[in-house]
Amino acid sequence: MSSPGTQVHPLDEVRILDLFAGPGGLDVAAHFLGFKSIGIEWDQNACETRYAAGLPTFHADVSVMRETRFDEIPASVEVLAGGPPCQSFSVAGRGSGRAALNTVKEFIHRLVSGEDESRIDKDLHALGVDPRTALVLEPLRWLLKAIEMEGRDPYRVIVLEQVPAVLPLWDVYAQLLRSGEGRLKGVKYEADCWELKTEQFGVPQTRTRAVLVARLVGSGAVERPEATHLPFDVHRRRGNAAQAQMLPTGSAAERRWLSMAEALDAASALKGSSIDISRLRTGGRTKFFVVSNYGSNGNPKNRGRRLSSEPAFTVTGKVSRNKVYRSEADYEAERSDRFSIAESGVLQTFPHNFPWSGKDQAQQVGNAVPPRLGMHVLSRALRGTAPSNNELARSTTWPTVPGTTADELRAIGCGDQSRCPQDGHKATRTTRKSAP
Template sequence: MNSPGTHVRHLDDVRILDLFAGPGGLDVAAHFLGYRSVGIEWDRNACETRYAAGLPTFHADVSVMRETRFDEIPKSIEVLAGGPPCQSFSVAGNGAGRRALDTVKKYIHRLVDGEDEAEIDNDLHALGDPRTALVLEPLRWLLKAIETEDRDPYKVIVLEQVPAVLPLWEVYAKLLRSGEGRLKGVKYEAECWELKTEEFGVPQTRKRAVLVARRPGHGAIEPLEATHLPFDLHRGKRDTAQGDLFPTDSAVPGAKQRWLSMAEALESASKPTGSPVNVSRLRTGGAMKFFVVSNYGSGGDPKNRGRRLSSEPAFTVTGKISRNKVYKSAADYEARKSDRFTIPESGVLQTFPHNFPWSGNDQAQQVGNAVPPRLGMHVLSRALRGNTPSDEELTTATTWPTVARTVTDELRVIGCGDQSQCPADSHKVTRAPRKSAP
């Protein structure tokens, strides 16, 4: 075990607590904005990526951490952030959360009104998908901080989820403004929006429901300012065997930047010396041209696979991105000669740095579960500073700093130091070897 001094060094001056932290989308965003964070994550593979990236982490269940280990959370924490698991609310899931939205709204009120939490938990479990209850965890963490004698209420709250959860964030916002019940008069300015990731420079189409709340005294929370144009999802069907597969759109003079394409993002990520992103296999005659056939059906037909050109943003990056098929030409498509995105390439489409140290197993799932760091930078900057990230910050966010193996080992001990929860050697997963492009 490391000394207590090592523990303090890694958690000193941490300001942001990231619930359901995954591999670190919000933490990466915080880093490039100059803020230190600590995450809580139960998946050991995501923890290994976080340790390799130098991100302080508690490997624990968010609920258990709140109930039995709350005193381990640094008292320097001022910002509560997180994205509860979305499967039960996602359109790709079984819909249990969507069907239960009205019921969950009532549970939010019941929590604030002070009803017995054990009874609320029993009722939540009856909904069928236990992950649905996790959307209440940020509120429970806030109430815990308010009701703990030596803690201060969080100054800022930042939450994100799939768009279907926006009605719940609206209930959150209304209650946070009121300061009623167990909130004990603690009030927040609070706003929530549905955001399109491509409008913030993320080379994929993805919608997220975001809530930002902060204690009064800093002025109204202004909406985020989109930096890029939206992508038209209804541009008509294309025949990959006919015509020009790779048209380019031009931005309207004087307007926002055009959305970022897959080709632009991957080309840029391949340029730094030693980058694991090698797109030479995707070039033809020096130009990078390809199209992607999604693993998901389109228009309700599972056999109707959607397609995107390299000159367009990617589909929403999910845990199944490794199943998407990449073709260089219509001839390759007809011959069923396909490629796949590598993990570093998939990460770049999520706006992770090109050299982010993906580790452990299930890396595609880690990538898909993450918050796009570039979107996170815009949200956190608005919440914490009231502005947008600088061009310098966004430019710097393309390369991750090298992390010494000793730091990774120290963070693993901090995160998995309780051997009753993390058996010896269970987290010593070696970093996955980088696959070179054919």
């Protein structure tokens, strides 16, 4: 497996195209599985993190890239992956996308049927919903472009993820991909979609994602990734003992979900670790509780709690607003702490030394796909197997990336800033950071 920064051209043998790539959750997963990827990302801050991490990137708008720069995508790409922005579908947002689900389904069918895309774009604009809602159509548009463009082959594998509210749209995707109708020109896929809980794949956090996997007919059946851990009961009663104390010991306990304390303890014990949680230890034991920034059960004042012996809440872009307390006495005295960016990244299963860069780092962390979940999904989609124990073990530490590699990737992604998103470089240039 080549590491970021090795002496090969960054775009040689790229197999995976990651749309809406963010700081690199799926790309990090691909790296530890031994696959090279390239991402398209609109946000300059996320791009700076990607450059520092050695991840090939186009700083571009996904739609513009498809319309005017499609030929710049390496011909070696055979996997289309990505997670369109979820804000309009997320329960934490205003929900315009959720309200428009049936309408979006119609647009999916219209795209495949061959209707003029300019008419579709005009009708989408006329809806007056959050414009990010339309981005859920982009993976389909990229697939159709690859099928229709001379000299390109259809993507062999498609992997998409989003919030659970999008599952009905992925189901429509899957039905159409299996049909080969209209603009698909007889190209058929084996396709399926599911809701996956991140804590069941070793992520120390409760987060549910809607995942679609499709493979060209003849490439093998599509199988649901196999869970490696037990689910966490987010509806447990208050006042009950922590679930960790109620589970049996032995082999069954080894498969339970991973707690915040376990994940942070393991990260802090790694050689050269950037994680120091000594402030959260009492009597040699990591012990704390987290009070969420969000309310629960419709009451904004009813802040949820999680013990350190439990998985974290869903890590969002507001993760730095969650308050961490060592004890009830600290809570009463309003003596709170916060998770650092590196610690929040670990709760997302990024390597402890991942080189978060640019501004809005908490937002970058929250927007990302948890790499460990990505490893399970990509490995099952591309190889038909789960990631190996060795691959999972290696995924805790990111390789050092020379500054020259970051500069080379920046030249690829932002070399001609006129091609970057409008106002994408309006902010003051961030200082380059490399992994320690």
